Amino acid sequence: MFGNGAGVRYGLPPLRLPDRAIRMISAFRRLAGTWFAKGLFLLLVLSFGIWGIEDVIRNFGRDNAVARVGGESIELTEAQNAARRETQRLQRQLGPRFEANEGFRQAVARQAVENLIAARAQSQEARRMGVAASVDAVRAYTFAVPAFQGADGRFNPLILQQFLRQNDLSEGDFTRLVVADLERQQLIGAIRAGARAPETMTRQLLAFAGERRAAEVAEFPLLSAPEVPEPTEAQLTRYHENNPAQFSSPEYREVALAMLSAEALLPRVTVTDAEIEAGLEAQRERTGTPERRTVEQALVSSREAADAIRTAWAGGAELAAVKTQAEAAGGTALEMGQVTRGEMPVENIAAAVFALPQGGVTDPIQSPFGWHVMKVTAIQAAAEKPMEELRAETRAFLAREKAADLSYEEANKLEDALAGGATVEEAAQRFGLTAARVTLDRQGNGQDGRPVELPGGPAARAAILEAVFANPAGQGARLAEAANGFVALDVANAIPAALRPFASVEAEVRRAWTLEARRRAQEERAAALLAAAQGGKDFAEAAREAGVEAVRMGPSLRDPQQAPPGGIPAELLPGLFAAKVGEVTMAQTSAGYAVARLAEIIPADVAADAAGLARVKGEVEQSMQDDLEAQFAAALRARGNVTINPAMMEQVAAR
Structure with a gap:
């Protein structure tokens, strides 16, 4: 609403309010000065404030920590990362054919959280007792790890970086783990040091075992x-x-099956020339031979020593002389061999190395393990495949990716069709799949004792058999996930095990x-x-x-x-x-x-078997030390008043 001045300014005619409106505005002004109005205004402000921070108010009082130990929280991200690293470690041990199921994920999640709880309780005890790990101790511990040493028996930072990348750890994460482990060693070492095997017990055990x-x-x-x-x-x-x-026949299941896989959908996928052009570079990196550089490295603890080594190296010093100079400064120097840029997970070091000409030396580069100086002694240029071959590989790769995406879309439609009452055969015909009706036992053999051919090949066989015998007969069609796709199945009949005729x-x-x-x-x-x-x-x-x-x-x-x-x-x-x-x-x-x-x-000649006596004594003391450590860990856990949030634990397992 414009006053007279505003109306003139914008070219509007003068505005005159009726007397009734003027009296009403005056009444409002008088009311605004009362305590009632001020209270009402405050209530409105609070109401809008609460509406504006709805999420904060709604989550007030909730605990988003997975667990608490002595008042310290273990957050969801930390627990998920620990569970993921443990899962990756176990999968590397179990091999590529292993598939993690729900029970496996829950067990790994529980173990990962329990490990974090134990570590947190030990860290709290270390702080309480004033136990700490120095920077020098962390460096010495890291350099002494046998897995991080090269063929010459010396610490190789490239091996460490590969380890960090494989385990999804940053250098900071690794350093914190080392500090925690050193603190734990000091705590647990004091506990385990008190275990001594009684001489009488040791002799009796050796006499028992050696008789x-x-x-x-x-x-x-x-x-x-x-x-x-x-x-x-x-x-x-x-x-x-x-x-x-x-002499009984096994239980058999009569089942209708149809397999939906990315391979089956490849004929329905189209890859355009524009998509191939866009994907050429990525395919070149995946399939070509990348540039490789032969690198030498010196690692010392001070910038001054690193500057001196760079000067000597750039002036033409050989690796042997640089190695002597680095060792005199408390460091090391070695030949790393041929590496690609992708094999050097520390980006600033990789960028510096691959920006050098042959014979070039980097400026000193700092990391948590000291100062690095790198020299490039040879460069092997990248080798690329012929363009037509690269295009064909790019087309095939993009087609597989599109088929995989399409398989998920089609799986949703197929599941809807089955839920809507379509039989496996009808759904298979609708989606261009091949259906089969077979009778088999838990081993996948037919009633003639021979293996039944199943869709999806050997990779999907175990998952299909598990789904067939996990699904009760007569429950209708459903969709199950297999190793390389999805399988529609309908167990029509279960033939129970029966005594075969004589x-x-x-x-x-x-x-x-x-x-x-x-x-x-x-x-x-x-x-x-x-x-x-x-x-x-x-x-x-x-x-x-x-x-x-x-x-x-x-x-x-x-x-x-x-x-x-x-x-x-x-x-x-x-x-x-x-x-x-x-x-x-x-x-x-x-x-x-x-x-x-x-x-x-x-009888065993205990007196003459000094080696056996030492072995048994060591085994007894090891067992006693393990028991003491377990009791100590249990006491720390009890002192920490540990609480676990079941709802958040489910999220750890679901990751």
């Missing part, structure tokens, strides 16, 4: 069992009925009955020998009457894993080491049955 026993052994192998009479049909049918698990397995029943009869015969012969020897008969004579020869074997230790080949059968050792001289024992062995009489007990 040996010799025995006379008579064996009854199944291969030498006497011939058994031909079984009657009644015996065979009864054996067939009494051993259903041995006529179809008669030959198998006959073989099993005969083998069992031979086993029983040898068991009876062995039991008869055992009874005769226990009754006081000479063991060797009783063995000959049973048709076998008693052979002296041993002496053997009580540990079956230390039993020499051809010695006392391992299955007999527990009984022999529980027996007295002259007593007999019997056991079923991998070959049949065996009966043994304990002939001699040879």
